[in-house]
Amino acid sequence: MPSDLAFERIRLDVQDQVAILTLNNPCKRNAFDLLMREEIGLAMACVRQDLGIRALILTGADGHFCSGGDLRNMASVDLDNAGWHQRMQSLHHGLRDLLTLDRPVIAAVDGAAAGAGFSLALMADFVLATPRARFCMSFMKVGLVPDCAAFYTLPRIVGQQRARELMLSARDVGAAEALQLGLVLELHEPDGLMARARAMAGSLAQASPTAVSLIKRTLASPAQDLATLLEMEASGQALAAGTPYHHEAVQRFLNKEPALYQWPANP
Template sequence: MTWSTPVLGAEVVDGVLELTLNRPDALNALNLDLKDSLAAVLRAIRYDDSVRAVLLTGAGRAFCAGGDLSEMDPRRTPEQARARQHQLLHDVFLPLTRTPKPVVAAVHGHAHGAGLSLALACDLVVASEAAPMSFGYVLRGLTPDCGITYLLPRLIGMARTKQLLYSGRRFTGAEAAAMGLVAEAVAPADVLSRAGALARQLADGATVALALTKRMLEQSGHLGFEDMIEAEAYSQAVTRATADHAEGVLAFQEKRSPVFQGA
C-alpha cells in the first residue's frame, strides 16, 4: 500500500514510515492538500502493524513554514475560520500526538508557527543547530494555534513560553535545545541520519510498551497522581502478558540484546 501524494512522500523502510512534506517551493507550508494527506496517513497507520515508528521531515530548505497564507481568506466569518481550524486540529494534530507509533521529527531548516507546532507534536525532535524557528503569530496579529499553548508551557515552562509567544522572535535549533524545546540539536548535515537512527531504534523496540508509555505521558498533563498510578498498573499488566516482555526477560538472562517483535 502506498500513501504518497504529490505533496507528501511516504515510504516504509524496515518498519519506519518516512514521511516527507513535499512543497519545497512554498517552504512546505500547510495547505489544504498537505493537511488532507497527513490526515489520511495518520488514520491509515494507527492499526497497521507494518509501521512501527514514523520519521517526519521536509523537502528542500524548510521543515515547515507554518500555515499557507495564500489560503487564509479574510472574508471568512469567525465561525468558518474556527471550523477550519477545528478540522486541522482533530484531523492532524490530535492524531499525531495520539498515534501509538513513536514519531521523530527531523527539523533541518525553517520551522515556524504551525510548522514548529507540527514538529513539537512529535515524540522526539532532532533539529539542526542552525535551523531558524519562531512562533510569530503576534507579528501577524494572531493568537497561537495548533495546540502550542498546551505543548509549549509543558516543554519549557511558562516564563519562556510567554517570552517566545509575546515577542514572536526567531531563535535557532541550538537555542531550542538549550531551552529543552527539542531533544537534540546537531550539525546541519547530521540531522536526517540522527533522526533516522532514533526512528529505527524505536521501530526495533517493544512497541506495545512504547505505545502505552506514550499514552500515559499524554494523560499525565491532566490526570492526578492516583489516576496515573492506576494507569501504570493497568499498563504493567498488559505488557507483562506480551511476547516482547518474555523476550526482554530472556535476553537479560542470556546477557544479549532483545529482539522485539511488537507483540
C-alpha cells in the same frame, strides 16, 4: 499501506518498519496549506492502520521544515467567525492522529520551523535539528493565536512562563537556544540529521509496541495527581508484563543474549 495513494504536498515512504512523512512544498519552504493538512490526515490514517509501521519520522524537503501557514492562501479565503471555527476544527481532526499516534514520532528539523511548522515539530516525541534550524511562534506577527495544538504541547515542554514569552514575543529561537530550552533533543549537521533520525527510529521500531504506547498515553494524560498516575502505572505494567515481548526480553537477559532493544549511540 495502500499503493494507490498520490500526494502533492507531502511524501510518505515506508522502509524497515519506519515511515518517513516529508512536507514537500519547497517552492514555498513547505508552507502549510489546506491541501497539506488534508494529505497529512490521510497519511496518518494509513500509518495508524498499518501495524507493521513501528516509528515515524516527520521532516521537510530541500533544507526547510515548514515556514508556517500559507498566508497568500489564507488571505484568499473569505470566512466569517463560524467558518473559521469550522476550519480550525477540521484542522484539529486531521492532525490529531499525529499528536496521539501510539508509536514514536521523531521530527528532523532543518531550516525554518515557524508558526504551524513549529507546532508540527512539537507534536513529535523527539525533535532533532541542525545548527541552522530556526523556531518561531510567529502567529502574533499576523494577529493570530497559536494553532496546531501548540497551547497543549509548548507549555508541557518549556513551562507556562516561557510558553507565554515565546507566543507573545513571536521571536526567533536559534538551534542552540532551542536545545537549551528542551525544544530540541539533539543537534546534528545537515548531512547527518536524517541518518540520526533513521537510527533512532530503527531502534525504537524494535521496542515493545505495548510499552511504547502505554508510556506515550500516560505522559499525555492530563492527570497530574499522584494517585491517578500510580493507578495508570499499575494498569500499564500489568498489560506490559503479560506481553510475549516482555517474556522474550527477560529470557534473553537470563541467557546473556543480545537485548531486543537498545538505544543507538549518539555519533
